[in-house]
Amino acid sequence: MEKQKKGTVIQIIKIKSKLSEEEVMRVAMERAPQFEAIPGIIQKYYIRLGGPGEFGGVYIWDSIESLKAFKESELATSIAQAYQALEPPSVEVVDIIYQLRD
Numbered sequence: 505m506e507k508q509k510k511g512t513v514i515q516i517i518k519i520k521s522k523l524s525e526e527e528v529m530r531v532a533m534e535r536a537p538q539f540e541a542i543p544g545i546i547q548k549y550y551i552r553l554g555g556p557g558e559f560g561g562v563y564i565w566d567s568i569e570s571l572k573a574f575k576e577s578e579l580a581t582s583i584a585q586a587y588q589a590l591e592p593p594s595v596e597v598v599d600i601i602y603q604l605r606d
Contacts, residue, residue: 521557
């Protein structure tokens with residue numbers, strides 16, 4: 505029997521910000537209610553990457569359609585500006601083919 509997947513798509517957005525980690529967290533907390541209200545988002549992880557000023561978000565979506573709708577939103581298009589990105593964000597989208605736990 506095949507497991508039912510909670511999410512079908514993962515989106516990873518990476519940015520290089522001129523903000524400190526504390527400032528990044530402040531912006532993230534301010535914007536969290538807007539992200540919580542997005543239809544189709546199952547989870548969002550805020551991450552710190554390896555280099556100075558490198559942060560990101562890992563989004564779990566219920567469908568590619570939900571992801572596409574988000575990508576067209578003002579919230580999505582304002583990410584670089586909100587975090588004062590030094591260059592355009594890197595975006596990767598991958599399909600979930602199996603999940604270990606429910």
